[in-house]
Amino acid sequence: MPANPSTTQDAYLEFTxxxxxxxxDAVPLPLSQGELEKLKGINEDISLQEVETVYLPLSRLLNLYVYANQRRGKVVEEFLGKKPENGPYIISVxxxxxVGKSTTARLLQALLQRWPEHPKVELVTTDGFLYPLEELTKRQLLSKxxxxxxxxxxxxxxxxxxxxxxKEEVKAPIYSHLEYDRLKDRQHIIRKPDILILEGLNVLQTAHDYPDSGNRLFVSDFVDFSIYVDAHHDLLKxxxxxRFNSFRNGAFADPNSYFHxxxxxxxxxxSxxxxxxxxxxxxxxxxxxxQPTRSRANLILTKGEDHYVDRVWMRR
Structure with a gap:
């Protein structure tokens, strides 16, 4: 990764x-080793020390942002003379x-929901919004x-x-990595959370990525705080x-797996x-x-060997 993740000089503050x-700032560690084991992904050796070093400060920062957003809502309420219909604070990963997006998202959910100001934190991945296999085949997009x-x-x-x-109730499709497809008979029902964490490859894309898009909106237009998890290409490969080799001995061994x-x-x-x-x-x-969307993130976590974050970049 280049020394500076942004093409704009001084766009980010860099932290070791x-x-x-x-x-x-003395934020207590609310997770046990057993809880952490359930949250981490395949081939990720995330320790409680990593949570203390990287994710507790991040959860504190996000808590401050959410609190500021809630105060802004009260200003609007006072101005209008009535309480506006507020949706959740949306964080994208x-x-x-x-690179470990899913583990980062799960850790943030576990940490943020322990703050007393916003106990209800939902996590949705954009995998469920992939076209079904049948549609991908029809559109000749399986290889894409x-x-x-x-x-x-x-x-x-x-x-x-x-x-x-x-909205009182919103449904999200659920993706099965076993079937490599969107589930037809199950949905994730979201009921007015305080925070929604949206994790996926495409959550930072904007009209810049689609020159012919005109004035249409994108998911990133509704995101309040965005995080990009980064690492050098050689490490990612x-x-x-x-991870693929681990799946070969694990999930792929299931006769029902699409990749059996x-x-x-x-x-x-x-390999x-x-x-x-x-x-x-x-x-x-x-x-x-x-990667072209990286410089739009509010915060970049740069990983080195063993999935440990060695640099944090925060937009000024």
């Missing part, structure tokens, strides 16, 4: 691990495949799954608009291959297959569609 950890055109953009936008408008055929591969064959998938799909998607 030590500097960032000092901003925790973006980044490459295999995860690219912007493989998502039902209207469905995702309508979901975020309904959430932000304060290595982590993807390691990969479980028959030797370790060497598995070669994962490397090719990265080079043909995930790598190009990262370079062309995901």
């Amino acid at each position: 691990r030590h500097q960032w950890a000092a901003l925790r 973006a980044g490459s495949v295999a 799954k995860g690219f912007p055109q493989s998502y039902d953009g209207k469905m995702l936008l309508d979901f975020v608009k309904d959430i932000k408008s304060g 290595r982590w993807y291959i390691e 055929h990969y479980s028959k591969l030797s370790e060497s064959e598995s 070669k297959t994962a490397s090719k998938i990265w080079d043909d799909i995930n790598g190009p998607n990262l370079v062309n569609n995901i």
Whole structure:
């Protein structure tokens, strides 16, 4: 990764691990080792120390932002003479495949919901808004799954608009990594949370990514605070291959798995297959569609070896 994540000089404040950890300000650690084990992803060795160093200061920062947003709502209420229909504070978590977005999102949910000011925190991934396999096949997009055109953009936008408008009940599709498809008979029902964490590859994209989009809105227009989880390309590819090999011995071994055929591969064959998938799909998607959105994030977590965050960049 370049020394500065933004093309605009001085757009971000840079923090080392030590500097960032000092901003925790005595916030207590509310997670046990057992709880942390349930939150971390495949091949991610996240320790309680990492939570204390990186995620507790981040949860404190987000809590301050949410509190400021709530105070702003009271100003609007006083001006209008009535309470406005407030939707939740929306936090987006973006980044490459295999960088650990899901673990970051789950950690934030676990930490934020322990703050007394906003006990109800929902987490939704944009995977559920991928077109169903049948539709992807019809559109000849199977080899582009995860690219912007493989998502039902209207469905995702309508979901975020309904959430932000304060609608009493909003439904989100659920994605099955086992079936590699959206579930037809199950939905995630969201009922007016205080905070919504939206995690996915495409949550930072704007009209800049779609020159012919005209004046239409994007998911990023409704996000209050955005986080980008970053790492060097070589690390991301290595982590993807390691995760793929773990799945070969785990989830892929399930006869019902869409990728069950990969479980028959030797370790060497598995690594070669994962490397090719990265080079043909995930790598190009990262370079062309995901990484260009990084400089729009409010905060960037840069990971080094062993998935540990070694730099934090906060927009001024």
